[in-house]
């Protein structure tokens with residue numbers, strides 16, 4: 001199952017720099033592991049914003065929720081999720 005996910009990050013201004021740096025480092029390690037596993041299919045920065053557009057390929061909504069809600073930055077993100085299905089005019093398979 002494919003999901004289009006938008007994540008907007010809002011770290012509190014009061015968060016100490018070293019805490020923010022550590023959170024981002026852990027988040028990066030997890031995000032790169034999930035990309036290597038194929039579950040986090042795409043990760044794109046939205047130009048000019050501390051936000052990303054991602055595509056996840058997971059087996060259930062519950063799996064998606066678990067992945068996203070256990071990210072270190074989850075408490076500081078606004079998240080919008082759109083489930084995706086095949087478009088009848090698409091010339092690509094879901095594997096593309």
Ligand SMILES: O=C(O)C[C@H]1C=CC(=O)O1
Nearest residue numbers: 009027028031050051052
């Ligand atoms: O920077 C972000 O967009 C937030 C988050 C998503 C992946 C990652 O490494 O951090």
